Amino acid sequence: MGIYLPIAEISVNVFVLLAMGAAVGFLSGMFGVGGGFLITPLLIFYNIPPAIAVATGANQVIASSFSGALSHFKRGTLDFKLGGVLLAGGIVGSTAGIYVFALLRRLGQLDLFISLLYVALLGTVGGLMLVESVNALRASRSGAAPVLKKSGQHNWIHRLPFKMRFRASKLFVSIIPVLGLGAAIGFLSSIMGVGGGFIMVPALIYLLKVPTNVVIGTSLFQIIFTSAYTTLVHATTNQTVDVILAFLLMAGGVAGAQYGAKAGQRLRGEQLRALLALLVLAVAIRLAIDLFVTPPNRYSLAGLT
Amino acid sequence: MGPLRAFAAAILSLAAAALPAAAQTPATESIQIGLSTDAISITAGFSGADLTIFGSLENPDPLIARQGRYDVIVVLEGPARPVVVRRKDRVLGVWINLESETFENVPVSYSVATTRPLQDITEPNSYKQLSLGASNLYMQPAEPSDSPITIEEFTSALRERKTATGLYSENVGGVQFLSQNLFRATVRLAPNIPVGTHKARAFLFKSGMFVKESSAQLEIRKSGFEQSIFRVAHDYSFLYGVFAVSLAMLTGWLGRIVFRKD
Structure with a gap:
């Protein structure tokens, strides 16, 4: 069944989009990630213009993170204060990102920049995860006890000024890295259409030493607002948010997420992470290939923006 | 045409009006086109269509008409907008948009229907003068100081892209005479036809000479x-x-x- 996307201005198949949403939702439920980093490249592979894929991806991320944050709110595993400071940084980063986005679009370099960012980020994150999970798998096979991270160890981050106390996270830390992290995630959100959970979660755990149980809820909480802000600004400045496209992806996504969560419980942590790492690397490689393969047509037309 | 001949033609046409049976019909042919509507609404699922435009020749010379020496070219021209043409080049193995050229006032769409192949109707020069046909449209570069070779390269790339996406099209044989006076033109509307005010123009040629032009406006809306x-x-x-x-x-x-x- 074909449907015309009013903003992307192309006809697409409803079932392909629902399936795409469901597949990404399944994976995001299984691995506990938002899935924005998969949705945007998939949309680009499906010939949706990158500018629209990014803005719509940000819109879709709201749905999955909202639904996730609600469960964490109920369980009380959400640090509002930490989330709020992250969000303040996020708004600044997102605003800067939107400005860069519009500038790159005018220069005709937006598509390239989006692809390069995805290749670099997904390649790094995927590679690190793969190495880490393969090591963990090997260690568990050889029967060695996993090396526990020493808690209470302080790094350079804890020597920065402007400290603030975050009660729910049992944390007393400078707000500079918190704001900086929020800003970086906001910037990526507006340029890549991702929630940024796949960077936020490890950064909160390893850099800020936030207890693991509040990390996901807090990260989801800040992602809702950063991506809501990103969506709003993209809608007003670039008119690149396609609600029909976003809705189809969300509808598939929320359904898929539930089954993914169930499937995820049956797999072991290291296996799960190795699988996710392979998936992330595959997307990065596919995007990289497109950068190097001779395009069918070297010339492209664009309106003046 | 000197003033004397114009005067003579005027006299002749007066004579013709007075004596319809006169053997020599003066050269006052003109062309008219009519659209059944001045606005078309296309829906979201629009996948392209043919637009039929009817037109008539007034005062045709029966002899020339019989010999098929009247030619009609009908153009449906979309609204003009600025366009940036970009070229990808390889930098360290990666394809990057490097060179670009901006053109002012490029018709977004341009569909032509003709009685015969363009090269058979008249000289390339008169097409240039009339700025008629996708390959004769003058694309005004925003920076005329750029090298002519570059401008030429990007102009032809612009035409090629427009043709490839169906926005510029040519329908040879798309204009048919139904009688000595009446003709029907079929122009193609591309699936991605832009909304806005389109201009339908009809050009009449007589034995390879341009005679007259007539135009009508058509509003294309999406609904x-x-x-x-x-x-x-x-x-x-x-x-x-x-x-x-x-x-x-x-x-x-x-x-x-x-x-x-x-």
């Missing part, structure tokens, strides 16, 4: 639910953004209720 969304997204973009965000939150919340596990 339907999807188009309303497009308009809202552009006219009330902030509210549209708020709606998009609320829809996402609602979907996320409903999804949790429907598939609740905890």
Whole structure:
């Protein structure tokens, strides 16, 4: 069944989009990630213009993170204060990102920049995860006890000024890295259409030493607002948010997420992470290939923006 | 045409009016086209169509008409907009948009229908003068100081891209005479035809000489639910953004209720 996307201005198949949403939702439920980093490249592979894929991806991320944050709110595993400071940084980063986005679009370099960012980020994150999970798998096979991270160890981050106390996270830390992290995630959100959970979660755990149980809820909480802000600004400045496209992806996504969560419980942590790492690397490689393969047509037309 | 000959022609046409049976009909042919509507609404699922335009020749010379020496070219020209043409080049193995050229006032679409192949109707020079045919459209570069070779390269790339996407098309044999006076032209509307005011123009040629031109305007609008969304997204973009965000939150919340596990 074909449907015309009013903003992307192309006809697409409803079932392909629902399936795409469901597949990404399944994976995001299984691995506990938002899935924005998969949705945007998939949309680009499906010939949706990158500018629209990014803005719509940000819109879709709201749905999955909202639904996730609600469960964490109920369980009380959400640090509002930490989330709020992250969000303040996020708004600044997102605003800067939107400005860069519009500038790159005018220069005709937006598509390239989006692809390069995805290749670099997904390649790094995927590679690190793969190495880490393969090591963990090997260690568990050889029967060695996993090396526990020493808690209470302080790094350079804890020597920065402007400290603030975050009660729910049992944390007393400078707000500079918190704001900086929020800003970086906001910037990526507006340029890549991702929630940024796949960077936020490890950064909160390893850099800020936030207890693991509040990390996901807090990260989801800040992602809702950063991506809501990103969506709003993209809608007003670039008119690149396609609600029909976003809705189809969300509808598939929320359904898929539930089954993914169930499937995820049956797999072991290291296996799960190795699988996710392979998936992330595959997307990065596919995007990289497109950068190097001779395009069918070297010339492209664009309106003046 | 000197003043004397014009005067002579005027006399002759007077004579012709007075004596319709006169053997020599003067050269006062003209052309008219009519559109059955001045606006077309296309829906979201529009996948291209043929637009038929009827027209008539007034005062044709029966002899020339019988010999088929009248030719008609009908053009449906879309609104003009600035266009940036970009060229990808390889930098360290990666394909990057490097060179670009901006053109002012490029018709977004340009569909031509003709009685015969363009090269058989008249000289290349008269097409140039009339700026008729996709390959004779003058594309005004925004920076005329750029090298002519570059401008030429990007102009032809622009035409090639427009033709490849169906926005510029040529329908040879798309104009047919139904009688000595009446003709029918079929121009193609591309699936991605732009909205706005389109101009239909008909050119009459007699034995390879341009005689007369006539034009009509056609408004192309998009209609339907999807188009309303497009308009809202552009006219009330902030509210549209708020709606998009609320829809996402609602979907996320409903999804949790429907598939609740905890």
